Amino acid sequence: MPLGPDLVARFAEITGTRHALTDQAAIAPYLVDWRGAYQGASNLVLRPGSTAEVSAILALAQETRTPVVPQGGNTGLVGGSIPDESSAAVVVSLARMEAIRALDPAGNTVIVEAGCTLQSLREAADAADRLFPLALASAGSCRIGGNLATNAGGIAALSHGVARDLCLGLEVVLPGGAVLNGLRTLKKDNRGYDLKNLFIGSEGTLGIITAASLKLAPKPKGRALAWAGVATPDDALVLLNRVQAETGSALTAFELCGARAVEFAVRHGGMRAPLTGAHPWLVLVEISGTGQDTEAEATLGALLVAAMEAGVADDAVIARSGAQGNAFMALREAMSDAQKPEGHSIKHDISVPVAAIPEFIRRAEPAVERAAPGARIVCFGHMGDGNLHYNISEPAGGDRADFIARAPAVTAAVLELVTELGGSFSAEHGIGRMKRDLLATTLDPASLALMRTLKAAIDPNGIMNPGKVL
Numbered sequence: 001m002p003l004g005p006d007l008v009a010r011f012a013e014i015t016g017t018r019h020a021l022t023d024q025a026a027i028a029p030y031l032v033d034w035r036g037a038y039q040g041a042s043n044l045v046l047r048p049g050s051t052a053e054v055s056a057i058l059a060l061a062q063e064t065r066t067p068v069v070p071q072g073g074n075t076g077l078v079g080g081s082i083p084d085e086s087s088a089a090v091v092v093s094l095a096r097m098e099a100i101r102a103l104d105p106a107g108n109t110v111i112v113e114a115g116c117t118l119q120s121l122r123e124a125a126d127a128a129d130r131l132f133p134l135a136l137a138s139a140g141s142c143r144i145g146g147n148l149a150t151n152a153g154g155i156a157a158l159s160h161g162v163a164r165d166l167c168l169g170l171e172v173v174l175p176g177g178a179v180l181n182g183l184r185t186l187k188k189d190n191r192g193y194d195l196k197n198l199f200i201g202s203e204g205t206l207g208i209i210t211a212a213s214l215k216l217a218p219k220p221k222g223r224a225l226a227w228a229g230v231a232t233p234d235d236a237l238v239l240l241n242r243v244q245a246e247t248g249s250a251l252t253a254f255e256l257c258g259a260r261a262v263e264f265a266v267r268h269g270g271m272r273a274p275l276t277g278a279h280p281w282l283v284l285v286e287i288s289g290t291g292q293d294t295e296a297e298a299t300l301g302a303l304l305v306a307a308m309e310a311g312v313a314d315d316a317v318i319a320r321s322g323a324q325g326n327a328f329m330a331l332r333e334a335m336s337d338a339q340k341p342e343g344h345s346i347k348h349d350i351s352v353p354v355a356a357i358p359e360f361i362r363r364a365e366p367a368v369e370r371a372a373p374g375a376r377i378v379c380f381g382h383m384g385d386g387n388l389h390y391n392i393s394e395p396a397g398g399d400r401a402d403f404i405a406r407a408p409a410v411t412a413a414v415l416e417l418v419t420e421l422g423g424s425f426s427a428e429h430g431i432g433r434m435k436r437d438l439l440a441t442t443l444d445p446a447s448l449a450l451m452r453t454l455k456a457a458i459d460p461n462g463i464m465n466p467g468k469v470l
């Protein structure tokens with residue numbers, strides 16, 4: 001049931017009517033997810049401008065038992081940021097809270113509001129000769145609160161860790177309006193339980209993150225990128241181990257991409273194929289660290305030549321300028337979007353132990369073919385983290401309805417293998433609405449029970465993002 005006019009007016013009084021959207025055309029973009037897979041309903045989107053306003057919103061929501069759906073950049077891929085179809089919920093967008101409150105280059109820390117886009121934060125760090133390492137293709141739209149609420153991973157997690165590893169503290173508004181003030185910039189602080197980690201990855205089900213204190217890294221001086229063609233994922237694993245052994249934490253990206261993922265990005269993303277000739281698999285390698293670009297290029301070049309001489313890689317090309325390096329990265333980043341024009345796709349964001357990636361790929365292929373004959377596997381992702389986006393596009397010119405009907409069998413086949421290999425069905429995108437049932441049926445009972453106990457303790461009325469995660 002939609003929120004009544006009196007309640008809408010009380011919420012609107014908190015933000016001011018200008019920042020309380022009630023017009024359906026204005027609300028529409030907040031009600032559909034990036035993939036167009038989830039369509040929700042609501043008659044109110046609030047855009048608070050301060051922590052005090054968020055606090056007042058959650059106090060009123062608690063008093064009136066109004067469900068609240070926090071939203072950042074709405075780039076999430078599991079339907080977590082979209083309300084259900086009942087119109088009962090208010091969407092709270094953090095987009096206006098985008099200030100960088102403090103940046104401390106000497107201490108390598110930054111305090112930033114939840115609505116700051118990842119791109120803006122990266123640019124601010126860069127201007128201070130620092131790096132904020134989280135790197136997602138959605139950086140221009142996704143926001144820090146969303147990155148933390150989903151514990152985002154991305155391309156640089158290999159050497160810098162996931163969002164959780166970059167967070168020193170949080171400011172969170174709890175259901176009822178209490179503000180948890182944890183914006184510390186301390187590396188060491190062992191006073192009691194680590195509460196921030198409860199909220200990181202909680203996908204808006206426990207409270208609203210309004211600001212965060214985060215780690216910065218020194219800006220890498222030298223950087224080199226290359227695409228290499230390899231015959232098999234086993235060769236890619238050997239290459240990963242060789243580069244890692246020589247460069248350690250200077251290896252900042254190692255992305256494995258199937259030929260079809262590259263083909264789609266070239267076809268629909270306006271990109272150029274990096275290598276001539278046909279390669280079943282391509283690997284994007286980035287190293288960065290101290291020294292100059294030329295030194296990094298020489299190191300990477302020598303490693304790739306040695307790999308080719310050893311028969312591990314078939315061909316390779318190194319970026320010869322910053323612009324070419326960015327183009328190399330852009331090709332990888334175009335892969336998610338490039339699947340859209342190819343029709344319906346079944347997405348899997350899986351992780352397995354890094355060394356099991358070749359076995360996963362080898363065994364998943366026939367399993368998918370059995371479940372959906374002719375389906376096109378589009379596999380790409382963060383091999384260095386053991387994380388693949390194992391997506392399945394509908395057969396070219398095939399029967400879409402039949403393909404969609406086979407989706408549960410395709411996913412079951414993929415997940416059976418993931419489980420057997422000791423992996424996870426949610427590597428970096430979260431649970432949201434999409435994987436809630438899977439969590440309930442696959443997580444060990446004691447962990448699930450503890451999660452439910454925590455949820456009930458923090459959000460006893462269940463107003464925070466209902467229907468998501470648990």
Ligand SMILES: Cc1cc2nc3c(=O)[nH]c(=O)nc-3n(C[C@H](O)[C@H](O)[C@H](O)COP(=O)(O)OP(=O)(O)OC[C@H]3O[C@@H](n4cnc5c(N)ncnc54)[C@H](O)[C@@H]3O)c2cc1C
Pocket residue numbers: 034069070071072073074075076077079080081094114135136137138141142143144145146147148149150151152153154155203204205207208209210336337428429432465468
């Ligand atoms: C092209 C593309 C590439 C992507 N690449 C990656 C990738 O490499 N790695 C990766 O991990 N993800 C990736 N994503 C997924 C997505 O960008 C991330 O999940 C991102 O962290 C979501 O941020 P957001 O601000 O858009 O959050 P939203 O989509 O708005 O919300 C996501 C979840 O967080 C909750 N939430 C949002 N803000 C807050 C807040 N302030 N407080 C509490 N809860 C909140 C929402 O309720 C929802 O449950 C990609 C997405 C796209 C479209």
